[in-house]
Amino acid sequence: MRDGEIIATGVNQVTATHDPTAHAEIVAIREACRALGDFQLAGCVIYTSCEPCPMCLSAIYWARCDAIFYGSSAADAADAGFDDAFLYGEINRPLAARKIPIQRLLGDEAMESFDAWLTLPDRIEY
Numbered sequence: 001m002r003d004g005e006i007i008a009t010g011v012n013q014v015t016a017t018h019d020p021t022a023h024a025e026i027v028a029i030r031e032a033c034r035a036l037g038d039f040q041l042a043g044c045v046i047y048t049s050c051e052p053c054p055m056c057l058s059a060i061y062w063a064r065c066d067a068i069f070y071g072s073s074a075a076d077a078a079d080a081g082f083d084d085a086f087l088y089g090e091i092n093r094p095l096a097a098r099k100i101p102i103q104r105l106l107g108d109e110a111m112e113s114f115d116a117w118l119t120l121p122d123r124i125e126y
Contacts, residue, residue, distance in 0.1 A: 002044045008032035024048065025056035029063050039126060040064045050077050054087045062126075 001007060010027030014020055025048050033039055041063040050072040052060060060068060074084055095102050117123060 001047065002036075002041075007035050007041075007044060021055065023053065023056050025052055026059055029059055033063070042066065045069065050074075050082075053077075053082075053084045054091065 008028050008031035010024045010029075010031060012024045013022035013027055016022075025046060028046065029041065032041055032044060042065075044063075044065050045067040046060055046065050047069045048056075049070070051070045051074045052068065053074075057068075077083070078085065090098050
C-alpha cells in the first residue's frame with residue numbers, strides 16, 4: 001500500500017508455478033514494481049499474513065518499503081512446518097561451514113562486471 005491505496009496483492013504461488021521464490025510477498029513486490037514502474041517501493045508498506053521469511057525480508061529491504069505489518073509470527077510458521085530458523089542459522093555460519101558447499105571462483109574476472117558498472121555515466125543507483 002502507498003498513501004492508503006492498494007498498489008498490488010500477492011498470494012503464495014510456489015507449488016502452482018513450481019517457483020520456490022513465488023512467496024506472496026515476492027509476488028506482491030513484483031506486481032507493485034510493475035504497477036509503479038519502479039524497482040523501489042519507497043513510501044509503500046507491506047501487509048502479510050506471516051512474519052516474512054529471510055528471502056522475503058531481504059526483498060522487502062531491497063525494495064525499500066517503509067514498514068511491514070504481519071499476522072502470524074515466525075514461531076507460528078515453524079509450528080505449522082515452515083521453519084526458517086535453519087536459514088537464519090546458515091546466514092550466520094562461515095562459508096565453509098554451510099550445508100550447501102559454496103566456493104568463490106574467478107574473483108578477478110568477476111570483478112570486471114562491477115568495474116564496468118562503475119564506469120557507466122548513466123547507471124541507475126540502487
